[in-house]
Amino acid sequence: MQRSVNSLIGYTISAKDGKIGKVSEFYFDDHTWTIRYLVVETGNWLNERKVLIPHSALGLTDWLSETFQVNLSMEQIRNSPDTETKKTVSRQHEIDLYNYYGLPVYWGDVYNDGNVGIIPFPPMIDSISTTKENNSTKRTKEDPHLRSTHNVEGYNIQSNDGEIGHVEDFIVDDKKWNLVFLTIDTHNWLPGRKVLVSPQWIKKIDWNEEKVYVNLSQESIKNSPVFDPDVQITDEYEKELFGHYVGFINHIK
Known part of the structure; x- marks a missing residue:
């Protein structure tokens, strides 16, 4: 669930x-x-x-x-x-x-740096990069890529053609414990509306500037299936949501 x-x-x-x-x-x-x-x-x-x-x-x-x-x-x-x-x-x-x-560790050598989990995310997640952080703060084995959900809330979300809102919440699968969606509050752009963004649609994150860049257009987000945070997300809704974005996502080379 x-x-x-x-x-x-x-x-x-x-x-x-x-x-x-x-x-x-x-x-x-x-x-x-x-x-x-x-x-x-x-x-x-x-x-x-x-x-x-x-x-x-x-x-x-x-x-x-x-x-x-x-x-x-x-x-x-x-x-x-x-x-x-x-x-x-x-x-x-x-x-x-x-x-x-006395617990088994979760990290392994699936990725070259050995700093991340043993279960890889879908391919597009490998394209996530940072901007200033890559230049000014090199990742080391002392930084295992851990982020606080509390700290990431409030990050601005930038589409291919403009800002759409900020991170308000996350949706987690309570069996696998993976974050399947970010809940975005679009109140400054689409008053009264919240939308879901999958991590698969993120092209980069600037951790210093607290911005998440998604590979979607404002138009595609505006016309996406309506999300009601008070209603349980069903398999049918997920299929509709992913199906909607198939034609809009520009795959990162």
Whole structure:
């Protein structure tokens, strides 16, 4: 099932032996667009400390009570490596975290730099690039391409012929934990309208300027199937949406 990422903020995280806090945001891999971590605010339990929970540590989810079960004990989480969530999570910290929990790592050598997930995203995602970041801040093994969903909200969306709005939310597949759509608020351009953009339609992202460039025209977006955030996304709607854009997308060489 596909769900709004923002609707998952505030979900309770329950360890094997008790509740530890609530979800405040998610970290995703910006090459595969897969959620890798839940950021949990522990409140009074750990003196307001935030902890990272690898998504691979998740157990069953109780959607009715809005609770994520994790296959970890409270003691394990209490003694886990500290994480400075306001800074980039380094690969070394990830290694320490996975080693501590005894979990298999998600990264591999599918990509040449070895810094991204083992499940590659569809080919077009390989075309995503940065502008200033490529020139001024070279990616290293200390930067595993992790991005905060909270931080990316608000990024401007630029079509081939003009700005269309900003990122308001994400849609996540609750089985595979990949981000299948970005929800775009077009209120300054199309008042009262929200549209969905697949990561496959992104041609580049300028992380410094906080802009996402999509390989779509304003006209194609304006005439896209109506999206209602209060209605569950169906397979039929997805087919209609992707079918609509087939004739508009200019494949990147």
